[in-house]
Amino acid sequence: MKLASWNVNSLNVRLPHVVDWLTANQPDVLCLQETKQEDSKFPYEALRELGYHAVHIGQKTYNGVAIISRHPILNVQHNIPNFDDDQQRVIAADVNGIRIVCAYIPNGQAVDSDKYQYKMRWLSALNSWLKTELVQHPKLALLGDYNIAPEDRDCHDPVAWEGQILVSPQEREAFSRLTNLGLHDSFRLFDQPEKSFSWWDYRMMGFRRNLGMRIDHILVSDSLKPLCNAAYIDKAPRKLERPSDHTPVVLELNVD
């Protein structure tokens, strides 16, 4: 079973890339972030023609998340329960016996901003909710754009970035609180190339110079960890014309 996550930075613009990637890679599940479209615009029909089910919550301009799956999508949850939020950032569902949680964690903008405070509150609410979700769903995967580079090796220049958003100690502590729930960074269960990143700034020829960050992750629960078979980042879509600034992260599980 192949799971993937991709921040597409507008599905209106990126649908051809998504269709091509699904066709070439045949994942069982693809989680999308930043669809940036209302549900009435979501391309259910184009995905159905490829043999995929899909669920989505979105809004104009910002945010928007979707789960695309070859298997039926059951028990769909929108957003974090008991957390008042007008931004569409979470969708969760049961797929092939696994609880799939697709999240677009807030960016935070700057450590002294209101948006950073929102990011930290949001992460706290996510953590509380997942604690109970894990009791009900021992087989759980949390896929998405975390907007956190967990370690210095996940940042192209940790000295230049020290203390800034994506790498600040408080954000990394919030990431650790997720792993302390019994969630594991699937990418680090395997040997990986040096300087592996999932996002590169559009400016400054960031991708060509590999000035990136690893901020998109697939965390898996204790009971899924022994089933992990391979984890990697697929840089191919980032090389296309008019790419998203993120590229897909992938996990293969020993699950039929």
Place this chain on the structure above:
DNA sequence: ATGGCTTATTGTATAAGA
């Protein structure tokens, strides 16, 4: 070098991303 790019917007400059 706080942005050099890209997206979206009842647009034609601004906000936001990371």
